Amino acid sequence: MIVTDFPYALREIDHTLIPLHDGTNLAARTWLPDDADHNPVPAILEYLPYRKRDGTYERDALTHPYLAGHGYACVRVDIRGSGESDGLLFDEYAQQEQDDALEVIAWLAAQPWCSGAVGMMGISWGGFNGLQVAARRPPALKAIITICSTDDRYRDDVHFMGGALLTATFGWASFFFGAMCRPPDPALVGDRWRAMWLQRLENLPLFLEPWLRHQWRDLYWKHGSVCEDYSAIQCPVYAVGGWTDGYTNTISRLLAHLTAPRKGLIGPWAHNYPHLARPGPRIGFLQDALRWWDHWLKGVDNGVMDEPMLRAWLPDSVRPARYHEDLPGRWISAPSWPPPGIGARRLFLTDTGLQANDMSLTPRAVCSPQTVGKDAGSWCPFGRTGDQAGDQRTDDSHSLVFETTPLDAPVEILGAAVVTLDVASDKPLANLAVRLCDVHPDGASLRISYAILNLAHRDGHERPAPLLPRHRYRVRIQLNDAAAVLPAGHRIRVALSTTYWPIIWPSPEAATVTVHGGMLDLPVRPPDVVDNLLPPLPEPETAPAEPTTLLRPGVTRIDRIGLELGGEGSFKFHIEADDPLSAVAEMRQVQTIAREAWRTRIETSTRLSCTRDTFVLRATMQAWEADVEVCCRSWDYSIPRDLV
Secondary structure, eight states: OBOOOOSSOEEEEEEEEEEOTTSOEEEEEEEEETTTTTSOEEEEEEEESSOTTTTSHHHHHHHHHHHHTTTOEEEEEEOTTSTTOSSOOOSTTOHHHHHHHHHHHHHHHHSTTEEEEEEEEEETHHHHHHHHHHTTOOTTEEEEEEESOOSOTTTTSSSEETTEEBTHHHHHHHHHHHHTTOOOOHHHHGGGHHHHHHHHHHHOOOTHHHHHHOOSSOHHHHTTOGGGGGGGOOSOEEEEEETTSSOTHHHHHHHHHOOSOEEEEEESOOSSOTTTOSSBOOOOHHHHHHHHHHHHHHOOOOSGGGSOSEEEEEEOOOOOOSOOSBOOEEEEEESSSSOTTOEEEEEEEETTEEESSOOOOOOEEEOOOTTTTTTSOOSSOOSOTTOSOOOOHHHHHTSEEEEOSOOSSOEEEEEOOEEEEEEEESSSOOEEEEEEEEEOTTSOEEEEEEEEEEGGGTTOSSSOOOOOTTOOEEEEEEOOOEEEEEOTTOEEEEEEESOOTTTBOOOSSOOOEEEEEEEEEEEEOOOOGGGGGOOOOOOOOBOOOOOEEEEETTEEEETTTTEEEEEEEEEEEEEETTEEEEEEEEEEEEEEEEETTEEEEEEEEEEEEEOSSEEEEEEEEEEEETTEEEEEEEEEEEEEOOOO
16 A cells, blocks of 8 residues: 655755865765754664665655654665665675764764664675675664675575575676766756766776685675674664575574674575565555654654564465465464474385485486576575566476375475485585475476585584595585475475586586485474464555656656666577586676766676686676767686686
8 A cells, every 4th residue: 555644744955075084075866854853753764775866766666655654864875886876886785885984873873863772674695795784783773684694605696505606696796896886966066077977987897706716604794794793783683584595594593693783584585575565465565664763763662572473474386487466374472583383204214205204215316407497496585477487397307306105184284394414426526405495286396495516515514525526425415494384185295416507607517416315304394373363564665656657668767857767688598408518698788877968878788607616707898978988998807717
């Protein structure tokens, strides 16, 4: 529902410069109550490189005015080197980014319209840096809401999974590479826009290059990973995510390890705010967030911390599909994490499938075609058509499969399943993908969860070691957190493959992995009458959308500021079924930004391929003002593979 009548009359400050100690100014857009100068309110900061002017304007318009209309100053700040902010940006989650945030928070707290209390809220990048800044303990930061984020930049981010290289890191790096080429808006920064733009273009890094060079969990990845010291975070944390997202595991770890007041919310959603996300049901997340902010920033005793620590959506079994508008199910809760009452149901891998008794298993070998994974969907779905995991039957047919007989009664799971295997490989490097599936009576296979392990990382990600061919190892593989109901008559399946393209980059050689034994531990949740007492969540509400006009296919005008945005591109993954060295990822983007006679165009391309020993990374960038080329650059790197 769109809301236009708020308790507080609003005003918007379209462009404010926040001064930093080194002379840099960061650009901000602010929504706040009209009388805040006389009746100060808490501030809520969202701090991103995604360009408040023309990048996040759609969701900003839906979200920030709503919160401001309920008595907050919502401030959307462009990180140094992005949007209309000064300076240069060289990497994600840099120390400079955190240092600047401390100054921004102090500046916000000192404004006449601010009560002195500040919160941070954000999704993805904004969720990451909310945790990172909270660990720095700025005095004015009283609470955060972190959405679809991570506490561990190596183990649970877009770059690596189980020590295997995620191809999502290529897509993310290529998108961000193109986004950082866009110019600041002359309507805000004046004639210096061109000098700012050229400085950025001439200093633009190829973001993927350092990510590829750091293939183990070293100091590079530990920086910004709050799991290194959970105790550093002392302000209250509300951790939010969705089962369809790529970042769900963070929520359980934050609930388990933080000592500060904390709550968790996990819905069915992909990578988006819960009031906007698919699969549904969407919820009134802004109303929910207001209860959190009212309690921690205004001191309202509204009982928000008297509720269960975790509220989670328990999805019903559905037909597998690459897109779900909604996932039916029900809300459940847990007073703590791990939840009391969760028990591990152990099933052994045997010659007759998954069995409750430890029976014999004749060693079984698997060497999957490189194309296994074509029905995996995206590592981080956004709830768009085709980005969720589809029917796993084809991938299962090229995998080593163990399954139960049809279930006599429903089974509910909540948490992380664990698969323990005794394995041997004929090559020094091998990947193993493990999928947990709900098999319908007609054979349709619904992926519930999965995990990847680069077997060189079997003893950890900081000091991997090659395998001794044909030597047996015991490996423990923890799958992504999940919730599911497996109905009576369905079967539980574990599918093992040595490839999972295009989720992960393949090993240099096609490896055969032999399984000598193993077991599955399922986190089974007993029925809980408390679930029936949970109050319903409100229906979604937002502020009105930002008015736009589609001028022609691919070109949209933001009517309020007259800015015309155009974009087109192509994205391709390719691999031959019998050749891991044929793997190629390519992305090309063309972006235009214009207003009246002012016109700019940026074209970028990136390509990642490999040899047995190296990753080959190439990129180009060209930029034009009107029809005049103003910058042209290229990059060409050969990066040694290091047990990946």
